[in-house]
Amino acid sequence: MNAAPADQIRLLDLQALDSRLDQLAHRRRTLPEHAEIEQRSTDLAQLRSLTVAAETQLSDTQRELTKAEQDVDQVRQRAARNQKLLDSGSVGSAKDLTNLQHEVGSLAKRQSDLEDVVLEIMERVESGQTRVSEMTARRDEAERSVKEAEERRDTSYGSIDAEVEKITRDREILAEAIPADLMKLYIRLRTQNAGIGAARLFQRRCEGCRVELSITDLGAVRAAAADEVVRCENCGRILVRTSESGL
Structure with missing residues (x-):
């Protein structure tokens, strides 16, 4: 799947809002x-x-x-x-x-x-x-x-x-503002992964599962086109690349 880098970045903002909604729902219940x-x-x-x-x-x-x-x-x-x-x-x-x-x-x-x-x-x-x-x-x-x-x-x-x-x-x-196919994937992964469908790649580490990518996986991410939607090999979440990804 391909999506503009700006749309992938928007996923992080969306994830932050969804996480906050989850927190509020939990707070309301407890x-x-x-x-x-x-x-x-x-x-x-x-x-x-x-x-x-x-x-x-x-x-x-x-x-x-x-x-x-x-x-x-x-x-x-x-x-x-x-x-x-x-x-x-x-x-x-x-x-x-x-x-x-x-x-x-x-x-x-x-x-x-x-x-x-x-x-x-x-x-x-x-x-x-x-x-x-x-x-x-x-x-x-x-x-x-x-x-x-x-x-x-x-x-x-x-x-x-x-x-x-x-x-x-x-x-x-x-x-x-996010393409429908990217939203569909995000929602599916969010449902499967405890509410986290997209995570930032920060300093070579997936912030979804907190696991540092292997050299092989980092190489694959480096080689991926900017508009390619990449996934964490460990948790399967969408990995969003930023200037702080350490690539």
């Missing part, structure tokens, strides 16, 4: 915020689950408290009715009076026991409320943390994308 967001999102998901669990437990305890308070109220009402009956003096027989007095005493003991249960449940409700408040605060802080990391990531995205946009425009203009 921003430290990615790992940070992943870890913080995992923590947030766990905190959300713990918060829901704490809220559910509190709700269950509050229902338990309502039921216990209702039980106390029922016993208290029954005891009040019995006491009112005793106070009215309307109980006729001694046996009924004794039974009623016994029931009043039993209800008092029952009420005391139930009130102790209510107090114990109230303590658990208070503890549950504290737990929910703590978990909610931790969850909200985790959400803010994730949002802050995402904002930093998006800021980095904006900076990277702006540079990519500019370089892409410059590349399109440069690529239009």
Whole structure:
């Protein structure tokens, strides 16, 4: 293949732009915020689950408290009715009076026991409320943390994308000036060689693979016409000759 020396030189400029685009793409993929967001999102998901669990437990305890308070109220009402009956003096027989007095005493003991249960449940409700408040605060802080990391990531995205946009425009203009057959070869070699399709021959060394050309290979390059597209015998990349090639 033949191409004007100026077009071959343009390949080096194109390669520099493509390498920079590759670097930016790598940087975009490997921003430290990615790992940070992943870890913080995992923590947030766990905190959300713990918060829901704490809220559910509190709700269950509050229902338990309502039921216990209702039980106390029922016993208290029954005891009040019995006491009112005793106070009215309307109980006729001694046996009924004794039974009623016994029931009043039993209800008092029952009420005391139930009130102790209510107090114990109230303590658990208070503890549950504290737990929910703590978990909610931790969850909200985790959400803010994730949002802050995402904002930093998006800021980095904006900076990277702006540079990519500019370089892409410059590349399109440069690529239009390079012959199609030379571009096709460059793109194929770039795909095959880790993103490097063309390299400068500098001081008898291929800057693509960093290998110094042998005497035989140097002789072949010296003998090649200026417009001949030469390739590195070691890596196969296009070798672009300049005044610093050492030929």
